[in-house]
Amino acid sequence: MTSSLRISIPRPIDAHLHLRDGRSLSSTVAASARQFGRAVVMPNLLPPVVRCSEALAYRDRILAACPPDLSFQPMMTLYLSENTRIEDIDQACAEPDIYAVKLYPAGATTHSEAGVGHIDRVMPVLERMAERGLPLLIHGEVTDPDIDIFDREAVFIERTLIPLRRRLPELPIVLEHITTREAVDYVQAQNGRFAATLTAHHLLHDRNDMLVGGMRPHFFCLPILKRREHRQALLAAATSGDPRFFLGTDSAPHAQHAKESACACAGCYTAPVALELYAEAFASCAALDRLADFASRHAAHFYGVPVDTQEITLSAQTWTQAERLPYLDGHIIPFRAGSELQWRLEDAV
Ligand code: NCD
Ligand code: ZN
Numbered sequence: 403m404t405s406s407l408r409i410s411i412p413r414p415i416d417a418h419l420h421l422r423d424g425r426s427l428s429s430t431v432a433a434s435a436r437q438f439g440r441a442v443v444m445p446n447l448l449p450p451v452v453r454c455s456e457a458l459a460y461r462d463r464i465l466a467a468c469p470p471d472l473s474f475q476p477m478m479t480l481y482l483s484e485n486t487r488i489e490d491i492d493q494a495c496a497e498p499d500i501y502a503v504k505l506y507p508a509g510a511t512t513h514s515e516a517g518v519g520h521i522d523r524v525m526p527v528l529e530r531m532a533e534r535g536l537p538l539l540i541h542g543e544v545t546d547p548d549i550d551i552f553d554r555e556a557v558f559i560e561r562t563l564i565p566l567r568r569r570l571p572e573l574p575i576v577l578e579h580i581t582t583r584e585a586v587d588y589v590q591a592q593n594g595r596f597a598a599t600l601t602a603h604h605l606l607h608d609r610n611d612m613l614v615g616g617m618r619p620h621f622f623c624l625p626i627l628k629r630r631e632h633r634q635a636l637l638a639a640a641t642s643g644d645p646r647f648f649l650g651t652d653s654a655p656h657a658q659h660a661k662e663s664a665c666a667c668a669g670c671y672t673a674p675v676a677l678e679l680y681a682e683a684f685a686s687c688a689a690l691d692r693l694a695d696f697a698s699r700h701a702a703h704f705y706g707v708p709v710d711t712q713e714i715t716l717s718a719q720t721w722t723q724a725e726r727l728p729y730l731d732g733h734i735i736p737f738r739a740g741s742e743l744q745w746r747l748e749d750a751v
Contacts, residue, residue, distance in 0.1 A: 408717045408748075409690050413439030413710035414677065414697035418539075418578050418599045418650030420444045420669070421476075423460065427467035429729050430655055433673040435474035437747060439710040442477045442539070442650070442701075445504055446513040450481035454493040457500055472750075473712075477501040477705065479539060483516050484523050491530045501705055502537040502576070503527075507558075509545040511624040512654065512668055517541075521562055528566075532573035537595070537705075539576045542585070543625055552609075555625050556584040563588070576704070579604065579652045581625040583635035589646050590639070597704050599650025600640050602679035603670045603737060608633045619666035620735050623654065626668075640696055641689035648700035651676045658726065658733045672737040675723055679738070681716050681745035715748045 419441040421430045434441055443464065445451035451460055457478040464476045480486070480494055480503045494500040505524075506517030518524050531538055543554040544561060563577070574595035577585060581604050589598045603623065608630040612621035621627060639647045653676060654669025661667055672679060677697070684693045702709045725740040726733040 408715055409681065409693065410713045410715045411694035412698040413712045413714050414649060415439065415477075415701040415705075415707075415710075416441040416651050416653070416673075416676065417576070417648055417701040417705075418442055418444065418601075418652050419673070420446065420652070420654040421464060422655055423447050423463065425730055426655065427463060429727065429734070430673065431464055431467040431474065432469050432472070434653070434676075435468050435472040436749075437673065437677050437714070439473065439712065440475040440477055440707065442479060442501060442705075445479045445481035446506065446511075448513055450483065450513065450516045451479070452481050452483050452486060452516075453490060454480065454497050454500060457494075458497070461499055477707075479504045481506070481516065482518055482524055482527070482538075484518060486524065486527050488527060488530045491527055491534060491536060495534045495536055502539050503531060504539045504541070506541045507543065507545050507562075510541050510543045510554075512656075514541070521566060525569075528570055528573060532570045535572075535574060535595075537574040537576055539578055541624075542577050542580070551626055552628060555580070555582050559584060559588050567592070576650075578650060579625060580636065581628050582632045586635045586639045590644065592646070595704065597646045597648060597700070598639075599652070600636055600647055601650065601652045601670075602672055602676055602683060603627070604633065605637050605640055605683035606633075606679060619661045619663070620670065620737060620739070622661075622666055622668055623652065623670045624668040637683060637687055641684055641687045641692050643692050643695060645695070645700045645703060647696065648704065649680060649697045650701075655729065655734055657729055658735050661735060670737045671734055674727065674736045675738065675743060675747075677714065677716055677747050678743045678745040682743070685718075685744070712750075714750070716745045717748055718744060719746050720744055721746050
């Protein structure tokens with residue numbers, strides 16, 4: 403339902419979310435459960451979530467942290483390490499709460515040290531995933547120090563993804579948090595079970611927002627924000643209605659002191675206002691009528707889960723987001739802290 407002032411959509415799926423662990427969960431789970439009915443939960447904890455038993459124990463901790471008045475289904479993932487065994491894949495396929503395996507090139511991003519050095523080393527595991535139809539979620543950036551940080555996604559597609567697709571065309575893949583025109587073009591050329599997630603911050607911002615007039619660490623994430631023409635390609639893809647593109651916030655909480663540092667951590671904490679940000683992006687293209695497909699239906703179709711029967715409602719109203727939120731023993735700065743937003747998620751009644 404869309405009117406000039408309100409839009410209601412099925413409770414969406416966040417297809418790429420970092421919740422962290424331990425005492426962080428009381429803040430992060432509540433923020434996401436207010437916005438989303440389900441989320442694909444990233445496994446880059448310390449130590450990483452490699453085995454099924456670890457993923458299921460993590461799921462229990464997430465559910466225990468969920469406020470009792472909110473329903474939230476964590477869709478768990480395994481972290482692909484060079485120690486992942488074929489039996490881990492078989493166990494994951496037998497486990498209804500585990501939906502995918504995440505590939506981090508070693509050294510590409512936060513907590514990726516235990517990731518994959520060279521893809522050849524995990525080929526037997528990927529072959530089993532292709533046979534079993536278990537999706538591989540990919541952080542698509544090379545780690546070659548000779549490649550400029552702004553080119554790392556495009557080079558990953560050339561060097562790693564194209565050869566992988568040739569070798570294993572049946573492997574279901576989600577190319578996560580895409581940031582470039584090259585990635586959009588590549589995804590649009592794929593057939594079969596192949597998709598990409600798009601973050602709100604990459605739909606709304608480019609590298610000027612991070613670097614002009616001062617260096618703003620709360621805009622720093624990986625893959626890094628690119629030039630404006632890439633943002634425009636992402637917006638066009640998100641609002642096109644193409645089912646291969648769906649919502650994944652990549653909301654990645656780091657405490658204020660870790661972001662406001664001489665060596666700032668990568669990650670934007672968008673979860674508290676995620677749908678407000680996506681609504682702003684879609685409204686900027688007069689495409690609010692496509693938000694429900696992008697946010698609530700395409701990922702459900704890809705992962706084979708039902709579209710949520712409950713709805714959330716966003717209304718057009720200007721409001722100012724908090725400057726900071728309590729987090730662990732200090733604070734966290736949510737994305738767009740203290741700034742005006744044009745949409746507001748109404749609380750469920
Ligand atoms: C993520 C994190 O902090 O876990 N950071 C980020 O900049 N997106 C990891 C990731 O998804 O790259
Ligand atoms: Zn991520």
